[in-house]
Every structure is written in C-alpha cells, then in structure tokens.
Amino acid sequence: MQLPRRRMPARHQVYLLFAVPGVTLFLAFWLLPMLRLLEVGASGPTGIAAYFAVMTNHHYLMSLLSTMLLSAVVTLATLMISSFVALFLQRNRFAGKSVLLAMLTFPLAFPGVVVGFMVIMLAGRQGLIGLVTNWLLGDSWVFAYSLGGLFLGYLYFSIPRVILTVMAAAEKLDPALEEAARSLGANPLQVFANVVLPALSPALISSGAICFATSVGAFGTAFTLATNIDVLPMAIYNEFTSYANFAMAAALSIVLGAMTWLVLALARSWSGNTVGAAA
C-alpha cells in the first residue's frame, strides 16, 4: 500500500511538463510586461501618485466617469433587450428561427473598428437614420460621432454576447415552476419578477459584467467614431501617442485593467458562476 501512495504525486508531476510551453509564453509575454507596466506607471514626475491621478485630475476623472456611466447604461439596455429576445427565441418555435438566431449572433466576432463603421452606416453623415429622419421630419439626425454613436456601437457588440448566455440559462428554466405560479394566481408580470428573473439572475449578472468590462475597455469603436468623445481608452491612447506621456499612459492602463478585473471578480462572487470562463 505504501508504494502507490508515494507514486501518485510523482506521476501527476509529469502532467506539469505539458503546461510548460503555454505557461512560459504567458509569463514571458504577459505577466512580465505587466509588471514592467506597473513600474513605468510609477516612474513619472509624480511617482506612485500617478495611480491616483484618475481621482485627483479633473480631466481624467471626467473621462473615467463618462466611461463608467456610458458602460452602465449600455449594460442595462443590453440586458433588457437581450433577455426579451432570448426568452422569446427560447420559448417559441417558428420557421426561420435558426436563421434569426444566427443573424443575431453574427456580430460576436466583429472587431471594434468594424462596429464603429456599422454605426457610421446607421447614424453617420450619409447614414440610414439621417436619411429616414430627413425624409420624415425634414431634419437629418447625425449622432454617430458623439456619445450617442458610441452608445449604439457598444449596444451593437454587446447584444449578441448576452443573448447566447441568457438563452443557455433559459433552457434550464423549469416550466413547472411558472406553471405553479400561474395556477396560484400570479399574473405574467409577477411570474416574471418572482420566478423567471431570480432563475436568470446569475446569467444576467455574469453576462452583464462581461458586457460592462468590454464596454469600459472598448478602444476600436471609440477610435473609429473618435474625435471629441472622451472615454478612458481614448485618454490613454492620447497620452501615449499625442503627448508621449508614457508614465501616465501606463498608470491609466493599469487602473483601467484593475477596474475591469474587479468588476468581473465581483460579478463572479455575486453570481457564484464562472464569469471568467464566459468572457
């Protein structure tokens, strides 16, 4: 009996060798550079105080607040729209449903620049919305290059992500519970608030957190629509390229990264779900 017990750990150490190429890549090109970034962030004229600049500097604080506010509003809107669509698709069978679902999830893999361009096609100077409003109201609405355009863009890449997660969660919903609630006299709204919503909430929290984190860090969309919208990723980009203020760019990136990580970690502890695995 002694022998196998001593051999067990030794046998399992062998599996560690399989992880060597992947872990080496990760350590050399992500963890080490991140530590360097942390160091550069504290190397500016203000030293370690650079990390608090988002709180003390009015300009950074405003871009942080607008990033957070915009991402929060986008997350709420996405959750409402996507749950509605996901529940509908999960519960009904009709011709063309799979095509509809495929179309709803297509934009999942579009890069931010393409999403930005899609917003220009909708709400840009020659966009569809401008055309339609001009025809209807005699006044063309062009809002692609403002906060409204950014909102539309973030919505565009968030909806497909959330729909899939909510559909997967809705699949596991027990119809008998709703049946029971209805037979006890609950109206549809009460059934939704007391039965469906609590059952979906882990999925909503985790996909909402991912949606929020992606919006906070989205650079490509903001870059394409660009110009005068001041969100944190754009502020970092400008620090780095326009002012060559490497220390501040590094400090702000660390703050942005830490914030995103924190949101995902919090969501995971709330939902008891593997948020990381769904990102």
Next chain:
Amino acid sequence: MHKSFRFYLQLGFTLLVCAFLIVPIVLSMLAGITDNFFIGLSSGFTGRWIAQVWDTYQVTIWRSIAIALACLVVTTIAGVPLAYMLARHNGGNSRLARAIEELLMMPVAVPGLATALALIMAYGQYREFRGSLLFILVGHVLFTLPFMVRPVLAVMQSSQLSVLEEAAASLGAGLMQRFFGIVIPNVFSGILAGALMVVTLSIGEFNITWMLHTPLTMTLPVGLADSYASMRLEVGSAYTLIFFVMIIPLLIAMQWVTHTTRSRVRL
C-alpha cells in the same frame, strides 16, 4: 396553431433587434459596390472600389491570414498540451490548474490597450523584434490562447475520454502513447472549434494590434481603420465587404462545429 397577438409583438421586437444588427452590414456591403453612395444605388454598381482596395491593401489581407495561421499553430502547440495538464493534474482537481486557467483569461478580460502598452514597455527597445510581425503574433497568441484551451479542455473533461485513457493505460500504454494515440484524435472536435475561434479572432483583432503595428506590419483591421480615416466611404465599405467575405464563412463553420461538438460532449 394560432399564434397570439403577443407572439407577433415579441416577434416584431426581435426582428427589430435583428435589423439593427444586420441592416448596417447590408448597407456597407452595398456601399462597397455602389458607384457613388452619396447619390445612391441609382448611380449604378461598380467593382472599382473593390479593385482599389485590392491594390492598396492587398498586402494587409495576406499578412492577416499569415498571422492568423501562425497564431493557430502556436496556440495549438502550446494550448492542447496545456489543456491536457489542466484536465489531468491531480486527477483534474488541482488548485494550480485552476489558477493557471484563471490567469490565462487575463489578456481577454483586461483591455487590449493595457496588454499592448505592457508589451511595448517591456520589449519595445529590441528594435528587430519590435518591428517584426512576431511582435504582433505575440499579442494575438496571448489574446487567443484561452479560446483554444477552453473547448479542448471541455472535450477532455468528458467522461468518455478518461475511460478510454484508463483502458489504454491498463493495456500498458505510456503517457506519450496515450497523449498522441488517444487524447489528440479524440479531442479533435475541440481543437477544430478552438481553431476556428482563434483564426476568426486573430483576423479581427484590433485593440492590441493597433498599438503594436508599424507601417510595415499593418494587418487587415488596422488597414480598415486607416481606410475609414483617410479614404472615401465607398473604399472603406469595399474593404469591409472583403472582410465580411473572409469572416462570414468562418462564423458559419463555427456555429456548425459548436453544434456538433456540443452533442458529442454530452454523449
């Protein structure tokens, strides 16, 4: 069966959301083959914008394909064995494995801008490396590695595979024999799903690449941003059209593979 009014109301909303996602795609594809989009479709169709994009940006397209394939090779070589370790270390119940899995997700969770800046600050002084395609490849590998590891790991964790491995081990197969003879052929569906995801994400990666690229290492999405900024709307649209033609078959294949993989893993 008679559908209720509520059904049509919900269907209408769903179609509206779908239109929000699809109409801009159709519009941009049309704009790419319209002679003058400002006048409209009445100006006639033309292939000259596509020809112009092909002349100006062809090299970025080939470069993106090359990087995506290189990325696929690296993530397969590093990712499949890594997934094996995550599945088997301490009988699949290892704290270390979970920590590694967690860390791997960091480049996806943390904004690409931060990852790119970190790479530049750490390795920017090595001019040769900084100016080469390898620098961009590194960024893409970091970003896509978890997307190879996760589907492969999911297939490995299916009970079927561990039973097969046990059988092979009882017949005297060594670790390497099991890995190449049993594991790799059996997780092929997972590798395929991961491969499609890695290639799709690599072709579309912008957030990291934009910071890492030099004029000589421009990729497709970087070229897209460049054309949106400096060319006519029609040129940008034609370029987007080419991007869609490349990416949509990958997306369709991905939906098909995840469907078949899911039914296999359940088995």
